[in-house]
Amino acid sequence: MIELPLVFVAGLLGSAHCIGMCGPLAVTLGAGAGGLRRNLHRQVVYSAGRIFTYAFCGGAAGFAGVWIARQAPALVASQAWLAIAAGVVLVFMGLGAAGVLPRLASHALGRMPCSAAAGLKTFLTAPGWSNVFLAGVGTGFIPCGLVYAFLLKAGSTGSLWLGAATMALFGLGTVPLMVLAGVGGSLLSLRARAAAYRIAAWCVVVAGTMTVARGAWQLQPTDDGAAAACPFCVE
Amino acid sequence: MSDPVTQNYCVYCGLPVPPALFRWTAGGDDRQYCCSGCRFAAAVSDAPSAEGAARQQLLRIGLAIFFTMNVVVFTMELWSRDIYADASFESQFAVHLRGLFQWASLLFSLPVLLLLGGPLAASVWAALRRLAVTTDLLILMGVVASYLYSIISVLRGAGQVYFEVGCVVLVFVSLGRWLEARGKQRTGAALDSLARLLPTTVRRAARSTDAPGSETPVAETLRQDAAVGDLVRVLPGERLPLDGRIAAGRATLDEQIITGESRPIVKSVGDAVYSGALNLDGDLWIRTTATADNDMVSRMLQLVRQARRAKGRYERLADRIAFWFVPAVCALALAAAWRHGVVSGVDQGILAGLAVVLIACPCALGLATPMAVWTALGRAAGQQVMFRSGEVLERLARVRVVCFDKTGTLTSGAPELLQRLAADAAESVVVLQRAAQLAGGSSHALSQAIVAYAANDAACRSADAGAVENIRTFAGRGVAGLWRSAPDARAVDVYLGSSRWMVELGLAMPERLTDQLAAAAASDAPLVCIGWSGGVRGAFLFREQLRAGAATAIEHCRELGLELFLLTGDHRRRAAAIARELGVESLAEQLPADKAAIVRQLGPVAMVGDGLNDAPALAAAEVGVALGCGADLSRDAAGLCLLSDNLERLPWAIGLARQTLRVVRQNLFWAFVYNVGGIVLAASGRLNPVWAAAAMGLSSVMVIGNSLRLSRYALAPSADADSPSRNENAQPTSDFAALPPPPVAGQEAGASQRPWAPQGASA
Incomplete structure (x- = not known):
């Protein structure tokens, strides 16, 4: 499936966006580590926690896609429509981030419930690997427009494992920059980050366009287009 | 003597302990908790390393969430096999895979x-061990049964x-209890920060x-070890640790926390000072x-x-319902399970x-009233408005009539002595001296004005006055005492009070005074004779001023x-x-007993007063x-104390009370509808326990969230004070918001003192 590498790239470049919100969390995590090596370990474990949550959510989204397809047999091509919807959202988000369209109001998403923040902080500052990992697991649940857009895409895969894989790859893509941010503060200059951010935005647009195209292709009345049989060998 | 209140209520939060199905003994000295959340919160607060304990519990929940996420993924995979129900899943490989996922679920769920x-x-x-059957037991039984079956x-x-x-x-129940315990802590956050302000040594x-x-x-001594009569030093910038009188030094004090007065006040030797006041500049x-x-x-x-411990009508109602609810739910659950x-x-x-x-766990029902009332009590206390009980x-929310006392309530408590009259000009100094001595024994505002006037009168201070003793107060009339020129001289009865009292006492009014008093009466000035x-010897005329804010307060009351x-x-x-001037109806010349009678006739009335003569009303x-x-918090007659002299707090308090009652009704309605609707669904087998657990946590959180809105109840009362958006945005001007914020999460659980926790049996 051609989108999976693209998802990884979108994650990789899109993490310039992550630095804004999750970067401070990574820095907090590194603050009490003492020593670069140990800090690096903590960052990696933290990212593993995030990827776990992303994969879990992706799996759930994939399952939801299967479930919808099953519950609404009348909508023969529900997966295709889901793919188109996800693609459109991705394109809009990408264009918004690239500055072509006015940005969607996403302030509401950014405001974490304060008790959740307090709980997360407890984990972030605590010693011990399980705490760090759980901090990552919690961070994965932080509302984020980019994550939601890719979750929609994961739903459109119509498979639990593919959904999980989509989100895991997205998460994996965010690791390098997040680890860098946590270890060495912000290595990239503001300018470089802005450039990376723009590239990421166009990447998201491309991923979205391809998702729409795939959905549209599935909509064509072919005999074997819409009904994917096995979760392990979709397409 | 044991207190019946503490026996049936959670020692941590004061909520009723879930009623037992069977209880043969009274429970000995075991501490009772309403839920595992409170048990945990109490353990955290009592533990020496509280933060560590709080972290431990969060870690438990976090790890459990991680394992649960895994279990859910495996379960979803098992479900998707059911959904696909494809020929490919009939194969030997697929059957083994299915078994593998089931084993994985088992492994991660343990x-x-x-x-x-x-x-x-x-x-x-x-x-x-108390021989009590609680809903917790049934939840645990259900969970264990589902495990065993699987x-x-x-x-x-x-x-x-x-x-x-x-x-x-398990995750939702634990998470719900945890949030509940945190919500309960937050109801007292404002007071907590107050308690933490006092120095520990x-x-x-x-x-x-x-x-x-x-x-x-x-x-340096622990604050608790200080005894009455100790001499304590307070340096500039420190808060006063204890009540006392200044023995040496002079300082500007910020008493806002106690009196709500934002203007600092200068106090010196002999003045009474209170704990919590901030010493700004003096040693x-x-x-x-x-x-x-x-x-x-x-x-x-x-x-x-x-x-908080005194239960209101709604709270008692919820308790009564909860008492029958739990046994009924247990029976229903067993019946549904059987069927x-x-x-x-x-x-x-x-x-x-x-x-x-x-779905029927009566958490939300039990929380509905106390959460709202506690939050409101805390919010009010933060504004120096002290309710005696929930x-x-x-009751304040139901009030439709407000009666104001005049002197010291609508008018400023400190009238000024405008003019003194004497029947015989030669007696002018004597009149003032005796009046000042009598007035010294009374806390009435007019008396205070006479004392203040006499203290500034040089002639009065220098002359020999004799002594007035055995001073008695006659409510609504005045004060009387015995005057002697020398310790062994004959005593003379002296009376200071209203002209009406003088007439009652049969004291003749001299002509010289009558003329002058007639002029005074025309000008509406307050008067004391x-x-x-056998005769009236002098009179004092006062100037009265409306209290600052009285007009606004009246205006806001009318808007309500x-x-x-x-x-x-008067x-x-x-x-x-x-x-x-204020546009209200007046009922004048009422004796204290008359006032009380009128108040009874008017129906649900809030009576606002300041002095002793209002006590019956x-x-x-x-x-x-x-x-x-101010300092006299123990006034029993008043259900509501406005510590600050700010009358505008009254309409605010009424608005807050009404809003609280609305929130209580919303909470009860929601909790009841949710419980009944949910039970019907669950008993008919149409509700998966997973959704029931989520709904249970959600309903508690909704009740808590709805109640905590009251902690942001806007300070400026107005006709549209009910609109929540306005309330949330408004910033309080002078409350504990100005205090340092409480520590976050883990620390908070331990450091706080739980002011609401009912005390032991001695209370």
Whole structure:
């Protein structure tokens, strides 16, 4: 499936966006580590926690896609429509981030419930690997427009494992920059980050366009287009 | 003597302990908790390393969530195989894979049972030792049953598994309890920050008999160890740790926390000072007048604590419902489990029973009233508005009429002596001297004005006055005493009071005074006469001023749709003048007993007064409101104390009370509808326990969230004070918001003192 590498790239470049919100969390995590090596370990474990949550959510989204397809047999091509919807959202988000369209109001998403923040902080500052990992697991649940857009895409895969894989790859893509941010503060200059951010935005647009195209292709009345049989060998 | 209140209520939060199905003994000295959340929160607060304990519990929940996420993924995979129900899943490989996923679910779900089932089991065990059956027991039974059924399915290699049910139920129940405990803590956050303000140690002079000075040796002592009469030093920038009188030094004090007065006040030797006040600039020595548990701040906290323990009408109603609710739900759950077990198999029976128990857990019902009332009490206390009980809050919301006393309530408590008259010009100084001595024995505002006037009169201070003793106060009339020119001389009865009293006493009014008083009466000035030996000898005319904010307060009261009256023992004319100015009806020349009678006739009335002569009316009213009680928190007649002299707090408090009642009704309605609707669904087997557990947590969170809105109730009262958006955005101008924020999460749980926790049996 051609989108999976693209998802990884979108994650990789899109993490310039992550630095804004999750970067401070990574820095907090590194603050009490003492020593670069140990800090690096903590960052990696933290990212593993995030990827776990992303994969879990992706799996759930994939399952939801299967479930919808099953519950609404009348909508023969529900997966295709889901793919188109996800693609459109991705394109809009990408264009918004690239500055072509006015940005969607996403302030509401950014405001974490304060008790959740307090709980997360407890984990972030605590010693011990399980705490760090759980901090990552919690961070994965932080509302984020980019994550939601890719979750929609994961739903459109119509498979639990593919959904999980989509989100895991997205998460994996965010690791390098997040680890860098946590270890060495912000290595990239503001300018470089802005450039990376723009590239990421166009990447998201491309991923979205391809998702729409795939959905549209599935909509064509072919005999074997819409009904994917096995979760392990979709397409 | 044991207190019946503490026996049936959670020692941590004061909520009723879930009623026991069977209880043969009274429970011995075991501490009772309403839920495992409170048990945990109490353990955290009592533990020496509180933060560590809080972290431990969060870690437990976090790990459980991680394992549950895994279980859910495996379960979803098992489900998707059911959905696909494809030929490809009939193969040998697919069957093995299915078995593998089931084993994986088992493996990942066991830690959840150990992590979260443990605390739940401890709570159930504690209840069982009291021979009490709680909903916790039923939840645990349901969870364990679903585990056992699933394990048997895995071992047999046939049948459904329900590990995800057990895991998710445990996670949601634990998470819900945790949030509940945190919500309860937040209701008292404002007071907590107040309690934390006081220093933990004091600088005490080595010997209380030492003369205070910068050289006096001092020792750092725990605040609790300070005794009455100790000499304590307070440096600039520090908060006063205890109540007392200034023994040496002079300082500007910020008493906003106690009196709400934002303007700092200068105090010097002999002045009374209260704990919590901030010493801005002076080096003070204080002779303490109260111990650490009886000082101003402690009394404020105690008052709120007592207010929380007294149950209002709605709370008692919820308690009554909850008492029958739990046994009924238990019976219903068992019945549903039995019926579905017989009809659709053991697994469906277990699920139905578990769903009923979860959805019907009366958490939301039990929280509905106390959460709202406590939050409102805390919010009010933050504005120096002290409710004596939650019930007062409920009664204040129902009030439709407000009666104001005039002197010291609508008018400023400190009238000025405008003019003194003497029947005989030669007696002018004597009249003032005797009046000042009599007035010194009364706290009435007019008396205080006479004393202040005399203190500034040089002629009065220099002359020999003799002595007035045996001073008695006659409510609504005046004061009387015995005057002697020398200790062994003949005593003369002296009276200071209203002209009406003079007439009652049969004291003749001299002509010279009559003319002057007639002129005074025309100008509506307040008047006090003094007389002895059968005649009125002098009179004092005062100037009265409207209290700052009185007009605004009246305006806001009217916007709340309240009927307003002025009730006073004063002259008809003078009352009418004030009433006209404020646009309220006046009932003048009322004796205290008359006031009480009127208050009773008017129906649900809030009576606002300040002084002793209002006590009967305050007691007779639906809600007695005492203004400017300042240090005198223990006024029994008043259900509501406005510590600050700010009358505008009254309409604010009424608005808050009404909003609280609305929130209580919303909470109760929601909790009841949710419970009843959910039970019907669950008993008919249409509700998966997973959703029931989520709904259970959600309903508690909704009730807590709805109640905590009251903690942001806007300070500026107005006609549209009910609109929540306005309330949330408004910033309080002078409350604890200005205080340092409480520590976050883990630390908070331990450091706080839980002011609302009911005390032991001695209370």
